[in-house]
Amino acid sequence: DAKTTQPTSMDCAEGRAANLPCNHSTISGNEYVYWYRQIHSQGPQYIIHGLKNNETNEMASLIITEDRKSSTLILPHATLRDTAVYYCIVRRYAGNMLTFGGGTRLMVKP
């Protein structure tokens, strides 16, 4: 599976949009981009995934560039409860293991 690069940490003001970037320049055509987050002392939580089209669900939006070499997770109205470590993962197919990197530590501030 392709490797991902994320900033170590980011801050966001409460109520504003949080935009978390991820670089996956070596991604293959059949690899999906997944986002998980981990709130302190809890197990990781699935957020969203996509292949090449932009995706939106009740939690977030995922914007994937046309060349698929990078993506951005958008939390439209960040709250204090969104403070967590966010992991961008590239994964080949169903059932394959998740390879977690260091993630981005997002701090939402009042």
Place this chain on the structure above:
Amino acid sequence: DAGVTQSPTHLIKTRGQQVTLRCSPKSGHDTVSWYQQALGQGPQFIFQYYEEEERQRGNFPDRFSGHQFPNYSSELNVNALLLGDSALYLCASSPGLAGGGVDEQFFGPGTRLTVL
């Protein structure tokens, strides 16, 4: 509908001992994966079980072994514990390798193992 459950929540062992951690998958899920998360790091894949067999394995020594039962629940066993085995052990379940679709993994809250 209960999600993924793990037991115990916390565990303290001494070096050289053996430990067994347990996981019950989310209802309808038949694939279980185990991850180790050291303090300050992302989770690392240990192995995955499907149809009571180990299907994939990460870079962990043979001291780490597992089992899956007919009801899809799973155990993680670690023998000859080392100080470095202290970590949060996470179990994740998913709909299954035979699904063909792109499934998401649901994680349990983890078992915090401390080796003294």
